[in-house]
Amino acid sequence: MSKYATTASPYSHQPQSPQKKSKTLVVGLTGGIGSGKSAASDWFAEQGIDIIDADVIAHQVVAKGSATLRKIQKKFGDWVVNEKGDMDRAAVRTHVFTYPEALIELEAITHPAIREAAKLQLAASTSPYIVLSAPLLIEAAEAGLANLCQRILVMDAAVDTQLARASQRDEQSVQKIKAIMVNQLSREERNKHADDVVLNDGNLTDLYLKLEPLHQSYLTLAQQLKYAAD
Numbered sequence: 001m002s003k004y005a006t007t008a009s010p011y012s013h014q015p016q017s018p019q020k021k022s023k024t025l026v027v028g029l030t031g032g033i034g035s036g037k038s039a040a041s042d043w044f045a046e047q048g049i050d051i052i053d054a055d056v057i058a059h060q061v062v063a064k065g066s067a068t069l070r071k072i073q074k075k076f077g078d079w080v081v082n083e084k085g086d087m088d089r090a091a092v093r094t095h096v097f098t099y100p101e102a103l104i105e106l107e108a109i110t111h112p113a114i115r116e117a118a119k120l121q122l123a124a125s126t127s128p129y130i131v132l133s134a135p136l137l138i139e140a141a142e143a144g145l146a147n148l149c150q151r152i153l154v155m156d157a158a159v160d161t162q163l164a165r166a167s168q169r170d171e172q173s174v175q176k177i178k179a180i181m182v183n184q185l186s187r188e189e190r191n192k193h194a195d196d197v198v199l200n201d202g203n204l205t206d207l208y209l210k211l212e213p214l215h216q217s218y219l220t221l222a223q224q225l226k227y228a229a230d
Contacts, residue, residue: 002184002198017143017182023229025129026122026148030137031155032184034162034198040155041133043211052118054134054145061113063222075105079088086165098203115144122148129222138193146193150225153214154194157201 029044031037045051061068064085072087074081077094082088096103122130134145137152146152157165159181165179184190191197198210 023176023226025225027147028137028152029133034166035155035157046133050125051131052121052132055116129218151195153196156199
């Protein structure tokens with residue numbers, strides 16, 4: 001694991017298929033709430049790197065009229081859909097918090113759809129490398145998104161910093177933010193899974209200075225991976 005720079009092989013995090021190596025480097029970007037994932041994503045996008053956002057995909061796959069939403073409706077009942085035909089997210093959220101087994105059943109439907117949508121977006125990308133951003137990239141192992149990545153980049157921040165940023169950004173209560181953090185890995189555990197860690201404890205200028213050498217290293221690794229796959 002490195003901090004702010006990377007010198008390891010592009011195969012540090014194993015590609016999805018040992019038989020057919022991908023020609024494109026995929027960097028999985030993750031971190032706890034308030035760690036700065038969005039700021040990092042925005043910066044990589046400004047460098048011309050394609051960003052695949054698992055949160056955006058998660059909303060898209062359950063859009064009105066989608067096959068995934070129909071499966072959820074069939075599994076749980078018509079109450080999951082509101083009068084406009086959209087998924088009633090508040091009702092579904094309350095249900096899975098009340099019945100933990102329901103969350104497992106829900107994810108068994110949504111995770112494969114999210115993975116397939118991510119794979120399609122990866123295949124369509126034309127940037128030198130790709131950033132796959134997912135808050136629960138490591139936690140949601142069954143979704144299989146981490147297996148689509150060759151490297152894992154973790155945005156790290158002290159708990160107090162996470163709380164302060166998240167409460168200012170979303171105007172959420174500290175109690176609600178702590179409840180979200182309970183469902184996420186601890187800093188120490190998350191960092192164990194990382195190939196690269198950026199300690200985002202300063203301002204945006206500090207963050208960008210730490211991301212720049214990583215970007216250059218990823219460009220180099222992307223070239224190595226492309227040549228190795230040819």
